[in-house]
Amino acid sequence: MVARASASGLAVFAPFMANAWLAGTLVAIVSGAVGLFVVVRQRAFAAHAIPNGAFAGAAGATLIGASPLLGLVVFAVASALGVAALGRRRDDVVTALALVTMLALGAALLAASGAYEPAIDALLFGELLGVSRAEVVALALLVVGTTVVLTVVFRPLLYSSLSEEIAAARGVAVRVLDATFLVLLAVSAALAVPVVGALLTFALTVGPPAAARMLVRRPGRALALAAVLSLACVWAGIASAYWSGWPIGFFVGVYAAVEYVAARAASSWRDTRARP
């Protein structure tokens, strides 16, 4: 991170920060929206495993001279489909095995190609200040695509998340829907991870949506609140990272956890007041 406390505090809005703000905002919206379904469907492990496993694809793509982004997308989608196909009953075991397989493959590809190691840190922790205009455009396209897909599958996805049996009985293609959701998760992770890092994406995917779900009951409002809380995390994170010079991943991780703990406290306080 470049950031050093500047003479005028408002330099955080300087032109060279524009791409960081834009990228952070776009990733926050996608992560918040997709994350609500991660939380409702209890897929936090897959949300962690898919982006971490996908980096093997980046290593493999470098080895054969292809674009790392292509490798990320291909591997992320492949592991998502693998988890969807094999993980019907014991999905945490299948997710764990998929994760270690991808990581081990990544280690082998790294050893075979050599000279790629510094890029792992960038993939894990992200470089928000190094975001280019082209990456912002790619993220904007991702936001549009995710919004379209989520709008189409919103009701059946929610239905099958809340009661799989009833949804299946009503003719919802539960397995296809599950695979669609995991692929959506994989594509958004593969595009967001190189920009902001796997850690930050994951923290945004779980903390703010879980807090939102605890605070409001209606699905539409929970989706909106998840995006707002996630935005608050990212904006506060960028500002804190800029003024302190510390990594943004730290602030986003901690703020997401604080939002979750505060939401739990608020909801249990509300519960005790409701039953005097």
Added chain:
Amino acid sequence: MHWLVEPGFWSNPVVGTALVLGAVVAVVSGAVGVVVVVRGQSFAGHALTDVAMAGGAGASLVGAAPLVGFLLAGVLGGGSMEAAGTERVRDRDVATGVVLGAAAGLTALLLYFVSSSSSATGSTQSVLFGSVFTVSPSVVPLGVAVAAGTLAALFVVRRPLLLSSLNPELAAARGVRPRAIGLAFVVVLAASVALSALVIGAILSTALLVGPASAALRVARGLGGATLGAIAAGVAAVELGILASYDSFYWSSAHRSVPVSACVVGVILVEVALSALWSRARARRG
């Protein structure tokens, strides 16, 4: 035998340390892993490697022994996951994720301090991919002690633990307190994961915890048999993987060895696939 074991394998001290520590870690991971798979806590088992990593980074910042940092962070993180998540089982997934996100952020900060206070790089890689070939022999006594303590603790709590995992109502009727038992197990899990993440890296830690146990649970009939099977499968995977990684240096024309983690995971995947075929064949016979 030379076609199977390349020269110098048995006399190499680095390989000797790797074989011993790898076996110790595989025994603990197999025994703990069976309970992890039965309780559906693979995510927590994996997340604790990242949580322990924060402790490792903190320890290297203050100059303490890495194993102490790994253990402290693992036990603290596991305790907070359990404290946040047991009220409703379906919240456990989210609680684990939130602790993981916060711990990963903390790791980023501590690694940033470490890298700005010294020129040491690559600490992320060494934790993630940590190789048994780089472990110093001085870790062996402490590692064996932690492993023995973990196994002893698991042995003491095994009956109420399994009862509350398989039949919570019956356990409650017998006076078992599920939260206390859950907390005790997560401490055992954290110690086991911290040890293995330090010794063999995060990839292998998760692979050894989940892979052999899930294969053994498919094949064995009772939990005791599954535990013994998981230990045997885990030890076999580590030893064969180390051998394959060592040999691969001589096999490839470029003299580049395949990483140990990739070899061990390969053996584990074969074990899991064989166990799936076995249980399918048994189901067909009726």
